[in-house]
Amino acid sequence: MNVLFIGYGRMGGALGNAWLQAGLVNHLSIVDPGLTADAEQGRYIRLEDVPQHRAFDLIVLAVKPAYATAALAGLTDHQCQQATVVSVAAGVTERTLSNAVGQRCPVVRAMPNTPVLVGAGCTGLYATEHFDASRQAVISRLFEAVGAAYWVSEEQQLDAVTAISGSGPAYYHLFSEALAEAGIKLGLDPELARSLAAQTAFGAATLQHQPHANFTDLRVAVTSPNGTTAAAIDVFETQGQLRALVEAATGAAHRRSVELSNES
Numbered sequence: 001m002n003v004l005f006i007g008y009g010r011m012g013g014a015l016g017n018a019w020l021q022a023g024l025v026n027h028l029s030i031v032d033p034g035l036t037a038d039a040e041q042g043r044y045i046r047l048e049d050v051p052q053h054r055a056f057d058l059i060v061l062a063v064k065p066a067y068a069t070a071a072l073a074g075l076t077d078h079q080c081q082q083a084t085v086v087s088v089a090a091g092v093t094e095r096t097l098s099n100a101v102g103q104r105c106p107v108v109r110a111m112p113n114t115p116v117l118v119g120a121g122c123t124g125l126y127a128t129e130h131f132d133a134s135r136q137a138v139i140s141r142l143f144e145a146v147g148a149a150y151w152v153s154e155e156q157q158l159d160a161v162t163a164i165s166g167s168g169p170a171y172y173h174l175f176s177e178a179l180a181e182a183g184i185k186l187g188l189d190p191e192l193a194r195s196l197a198a199q200t201a202f203g204a205a206t207l208q209h210q211p212h213a214n215f216t217d218l219r220v221a222v223t224s225p226n227g228t229t230a231a232a233i234d235v236f237e238t239q240g241q242l243r244a245l246v247e248a249a250t251g252a253a254h255r256r257s258v259e260l261s262n263e264s
């Protein structure tokens, strides 16, 4: 598969490197003004530098949302005639992106997350109902190579996917930061506190990932009546109103995603 990346930062780079390593992509071209030009390696600063008659099977748009439409504007007919465009830009709608490519090729929206870096990503995918089934299978295979992939039937659902799994790794990292800091305050060495937080997150996530895992049962299994966990959970639930806080935080992320869609 012949792939062009427009934007090769954290998300673009993670996807491109993973697909190359998995052998899913034979030839990668990259446009990114942040790179050093090396046309031999298929790396270009500007879209205008990419050979105009080269055809791509896949064009991945991985720039910040504000630059998304402008970044697609210079594609030639040859470059997009057989391509599927996959955009990971948060909140930039399928209609906006289709207009930006002059309706010359189909557009898929993807909302991955940073664990794609370690093959444990979670990606929400959306295409219109007219999208070709064989192309859909190809896109599924690409994102399943870097974790789990789920198609949503309504584009608006991607705003919720963004709020839960797109931004979600940052929530868990924030919790780990807080847990490690609390460990230090309780007298642990910083390195040990960090290791305890990371290994506990890994273990809890692995348990949650078991077939038929039930989050409530897993929590209850740790929580002895009147024990240490119960003391902590009481603070999270009663004093901290954790569930209301999570609802408010994800609501804010969701609203921001909707705002970006309206701005695009």
Ligand SMILES: NC(=O)C1=CN([C@@H]2O[C@H](COP(=O)(O)OP(=O)(O)OC[C@H]3O[C@@H](n4cnc5c(N)ncnc54)[C@H](O)[C@@H]3O)[C@@H](O)[C@H]2O)C=CC1
Binding pocket: 006, 007, 008, 009, 010, 011, 012, 031, 032, 033, 034, 035, 062, 063, 064, 065, 067, 070, 071, 088, 089, 090, 111, 112, 113, 114, 166
């Ligand atoms: N980082 C994350 O966790 C996630 C990010 N996304 C989306 O991925 C997109 C990229 O985000 P990151 O990779 O985190 O940002 P980033 O800043 O690491 O990468 C963006 C890249 O785009 C390049 N760029 C800027 N203008 C360009 C242009 N006109 N043509 C080509 N390249 C250009 C920049 O030099 C940079 O390397 C955003 O739209 C974001 O919404 C989606 C899901 C998760």
Ligand SMILES: O=C(O)[C@@H]1CCC=N1
Binding pocket: 090, 162, 166, 167
């Ligand atoms: O924060 C953001 O806007 C992007 C989208 C999801 C994760 N990072």
